[in-house]
Amino acid sequence: MDVILAAAGDAFTWHALLAxxxxxxxxxxxxxxxxxxxxxxxTIFLPFTFGMDVITSMxxxxxxxxGSVYGGSxxxxxxNTPGTPQSAATTFDGYPMTQQGRxxxxxxxxxxxxxxGGVLSCVLLIFCAPQLAKFAVNFGSVExxxxxCLAMLCxxxxxQGSTLKGLVCGMMGFFFSMVGSDPITGADRFTFGNYSxxxxxxxxxxxxxxxxxxxxxxxxxxxxxxxxxIPEARLRLPGLREIVRRGIELIRGSFxxxxxxxxxxxxxxxxxxxSYASAQKLSPRRANLGKGEPDGIIASESSNNAVTGSSFIPxxxxxxxxxxxxxxxMGAMVIHGITPGVRLMADQAQTVYSxxxxxxxxxVAMLILSKPSIGLFRYLFKLPQGYVMGGIVMFSFxxxxxxxxxxxxxxxxxxxxxxxxxxxxxxYPLAPLVIGMVLGPELExxxxxxxxxxxxxxxxxxxxxxxxxxxxxLIGLFVVxxxxxxxIQWRQHVNARADAVPSSGNRQ
Amino acid sequence: MTSIRTSxxxxxxxxxxxxxxxxxxxxxxxxxxxxxxxxxxxxxxxAAGGAxxxxxxxxxxxxxxxxxxxxxxxxxAGASATVGTAEVANSEGNPNIxxxxxxxxxTIQPSLKDLPYGPDSFTYICRTVSNPxxxxxxxxxxxxxxxxxxxESQEQPFLYGSSGPGTLPHLAMAALTVNSDLKAQHVPYSxxxxxxxxxxxxxxxxxxxxxxxxxxxxxxxxxxxxxxxVEGYPxxxxxxxxxLPEMDFAVWQGVVAPKGISDERAQQxxxxxxxxxxxxxxxxxAEKAKAGIAYLGPDDFKAYxxxxxxxxxxxxxxxxxxx
Numbered sequence: 001m002d003v004i005l006a007a008a009g010d011a012f013t014w015h016a017l018l019a020x021x022x023x024x025x026x027x028x029x030x031x032x033x034x035x036x037x038x039x040x041x042x043t044i045f046l047p048f049t050f051g052m053d054v055i056t057s058m059x060x061x062x063x064x065x066x067g068s069v070y071g072g073s074x075x076x077x078x079x080n081t082p083g084t085p086q087s088a089a090t091t092f093d094g095y096p097m098t099q100q101g102r103x104x105x106x107x108x109x110x111x112x113x114x115x116x117g118g119v120l121s122c123v124l125l126i127f128c129a130p131q132l133a134k135f136a137v138n139f140g141s142v143e144x145x146x147x148x149c150l151a152m153l154c155x156x157x158x159x160q161g162s163t164l165k166g167l168v169c170g171m172m173g174f175f176f177s178m179v180g181s182d183p184i185t186g187a188d189r190f191t192f193g194n195y196s197x198x199x200x201x202x203x204x205x206x207x208x209x210x211x212x213x214x215x216x217x218x219x220x221x222x223x224x225x226x227x228x229x230i231p232e233a234r235l236r237l238p239g240l241r242e243i244v245r246r247g248i249e250l251i252r253g254s255f256x257x258x259x260x261x262x263x264x265x266x267x268x269x270x271x272x273x274x275s276y277a278s279a280q281k282l283s284p285r286r287a288n289l290g291k292g293e294p295d296g297i298i299a300s301e302s303s304n305n306a307v308t309g310s311s312f313i314p315x316x317x318x319x320x321x322x323x324x325x326x327x328x329x330m331g332a333m334v335i336h337g338i339t340p341g342v343r344l345m346a347d348q349a350q351t352v353y354s355x356x357x358x359x360x361x362x363x364v365a366m367l368i369l370s371k372p373s374i375g376l377f378r379y380l381f382k383l384p385q386g387y388v389m390g391g392i393v394m395f396s397f398x399x400x401x402x403x404x405x406x407x408x409x410x411x412x413x414x415x416x417x418x419x420x421x422x423x424x425x426x427x428y429p430l431a432p433l434v435i436g437m438v439l440g441p442e443l444e445x446x447x448x449x450x451x452x453x454x455x456x457x458x459x460x461x462x463x464x465x466x467x468x469x470x471x472x473x474l475i476g477l478f479v480v481x482x483x484x485x486x487x488i489q490w491r492q493h494v495n496a497r498a499d500a501v502p503s504s505g506n507r508q
Numbered sequence: 509m510t511s512i513r514t515s516x517x518x519x520x521x522x523x524x525x526x527x528x529x530x531x532x533x534x535x536x537x538x539x540x541x542x543x544x545x546x547x548x549x550x551x552x553x554x555a556a557g558g559a560x561x562x563x564x565x566x567x568x569x570x571x572x573x574x575x576x577x578x579x580x581x582x583x584x585a586g587a588s589a590t591v592g593t594a595e596v597a598n599s600e601g602n603p604n605i606x607x608x609x610x611x612x613x614x615t616i617q618p619s620l621k622d623l624p625y626g627p628d629s630f631t632y633i634c635r636t637v638s639n640p641x642x643x644x645x646x647x648x649x650x651x652x653x654x655x656x657x658x659x660e661s662q663e664q665p666f667l668y669g670s671s672g673p674g675t676l677p678h679l680a681m682a683a684l685t686v687n688s689d690l691k692a693q694h695v696p697y698s699x700x701x702x703x704x705x706x707x708x709x710x711x712x713x714x715x716x717x718x719x720x721x722x723x724x725x726x727x728x729x730x731x732x733x734x735x736x737x738v739e740g741y742p743x744x745x746x747x748x749x750x751x752l753p754e755m756d757f758a759v760w761q762g763v764v765a766p767k768g769i770s771d772e773r774a775q776q777x778x779x780x781x782x783x784x785x786x787x788x789x790x791x792x793x794a795e796k797a798k799a800g801i802a803y804l805g806p807d808d809f810k811a812y813x814x815x816x817x818x819x820x821x822x823x824x825x826x827x828x829x830x831x
């Protein structure tokens with residue numbers, strides 16, 4: 001108890017609190033600007049931390065991280081352009097709600113779900129980190145492969161209308177992710193002998209091109225000022241009764257996010273898609289998903305923010321950074337002489353506890369700062385549309401190149417933007433392209449590692465472990481369920497048509 | 509707090525300039541100028557926050573102070589660090605760019621892939637740090653010696669992890685399996701973290717990596733890939749002591765400049781590097797980060813790189829990774 005009190009004392013110093021406020025607010029803005037995501041935000045702030053003490057620097061970085069994951073949802077809802085890849089799934093229901101004039105409600109749900117997911121994952125981190133870490137260690141290559149297959153199923157759900165078109169885009173994203181170095185042999189592939197392609201296509205330029213740039217093209221091409229008008233964004237947090245009504249969605253999303261975050265190398269974008277896929281099967285309002293249903297926003301935002309807390313689980317319990325972001329945090333710890341690792345929890349209990357306290361304050365700060373941040377975006381989007389769109393294009397280019405400083409990414413982003421515009425015009429959904437890109441590398445490398453481990457026997461995957469068998473059975477059930485429900489729908493459709501023929505014009 | 513503000517202020521300017529220079533560089537292409545300017549580009553071929561980046565960022569302030577210039581760390585990541593390294597190599601004659609380089613990009617990748625650079629593309633400045641690699645197994649396993657490991661691998665080959673194909677952990681283990689009776693197969697991961705997770709879950713059984721990894725996780729060292737036993741690990745034998753051919757694998761970092769710079773500039777770099785590595789500030793950092801300071805001057809570093817390139821080429825060939 002003394003340790004916890006001392007830790008809280010460390011976290012409640014005025015410079016730590018200032019770092020939290022500055023970091024969180026900057027994170028929300030950076031996350032909200034299309035192109036600039038968590039990694040860019042942290043890269044900008046990392047050099048600041050060199051002169052600070054360890055708690056203050058952690059507070060700043062955690063603030064930027066959590067803020068940016070939430071901030072991505074603002075632009076996803078307002079202009080159909082996820083500020084970060086983690087919020088791509090938020091566009092599915094967020095933007096339709098905006099089009100229906102329910103923008104305040106959408107932002108409210110995104111804010112509350114982010115807060116809820118963040119806090120719940122902190123609680124899990126504090127009380128169940130060792131247990132969750134132990135469980136996550138059981139997720140070897142085969143189990144991860146099964147989990148990713150499960151997540152891939154959500155391509156079908158977000159394809160809206162044409163499953164075939166969705167699969168085409170999904171495969172395209174999958175193929176994009178294969179350009180570059182082979183993850184197992186290291187050989188270059190699909191580079192056409194061009195050296196600059198050997199670094200591969202990364203997620204950020206593709207996502208920015210597919211969403212932000214193509215959105216700009218679409219808005220200018222339609223020349224429909226009324227439709228292109230960005231509505232005034234205000235925040236209306238959901239009432240208690242609403243929260244209770246959708247409580248189960250919040251809890252499911254947060255748990256999925258917390259769990260996926262605890263697996264090294266999976267990340268918040270994947271968590272959001274997995275959570276959305278589960279909402280498609282389990283939400284009582286699933287029929288409305290994709291048409292402007294708050295449950296969709298909840299699924300996406302609660303899970304991606306839950307990753308922020310739980311990605312510290314492997315870092316703290318095992319010393320293994322779960323993603324790029326936690327790897328950067330570990331780097332910052334090393335600079336301050338704290339060596340992350342299995343003994344971190346025992347050797348540096350006070351620092352670890354202050355980290356927990358900081359995480360919770362950051363989430364509270366996020367909730368408080370959401371209103372002024374959205375106000376700022378409202379102000380920005382009031383500018384003449386030419387400036388807004390011009391600004392989006394500029395930030396897209398800056399964001400694309402600043403991820404890894406490779407000029408190739410600029411070309412990739414521009415070409416993806418054009419391609420995405422053509423695809424949208426042809427009625428192809430873009431989300432599967434991003435899903436393919438996010439999940440493709442993990443799917444491929446886990447499959448191939450699994451085959452190395454099972455010495456080439458794919459059927460051994462199904463009986464590899466209890467977890468693997470369970471996940472594969474779940475996939476089987478999902479497939480059967482989807483086929484069955486589309487069969488029912490088809491039959492209803494046929495019946496309705498048969499009924500509708502005599503009384504013309506009355507379509508279901 | 510005032511210290512935060514001042515250091516924050518200057519670094520913000522630095523990161524803004526770096527952002528601006530990034531955009532400018534991307535739009536107009538880097539224009540090499542023949543004369544030494546006041547701004548030095550320090551290319552780190554990994555993403556910000558990684559192990560190499562951390563050392564580079566602690567090295568850079570003292571280094572630029574010694575040179576009397578303003579420097580900017582620029583992370584150019586991708587393709588096993590070769591993209592950033594290629595950028596340094598392509599800036600032939602430019603006296604305002606250096607690369608803070610890892611071992612793999614200089615001595616493994618050129619033999620493995622068709623790259624726009626080779627060992628001749630650089631002016632070698634110095635080696636800064638070097639850490640020998642250990643052969644290690646999980647503490648939960650009952651294997652306590654290399655002999656036991658080798659014996660138990662005869663029935664069913666073990667699996668060894670690495671932080672990626674063509675990385676040092678991969679090469680060290682490939683060399684070991686070629687030169688000993690140990691039977692083990694390679695499973696690459698996307699970094700040391702995921703590989704450690706796999707080791708904790710017993711998906712793989714063996715890993716070769718440095719002291720940092722060894723100390724941070726529950727691992728047991730069986731041997732060290734070095735000429736002599738390592739301080740702090742008196743019980744861990746070298747490969748030669750186990751009756752195997754000499755195998756020397758270390759994770760090191762060094763500074764290179766593009767070729768074609770003036771001898772005068774090269775000498776300035778070399779002096780600044782030596783002074784930086786010997787500075788108290790860098791020493792304190794190295795101790796904290798468990799980076800073993802291992803300075804080599806321009807000529808020694810060049811000879812060392814050439815020797816490592818040849819040795820690694822042989823390993824890649826023996827292990828069937830290249831023809």
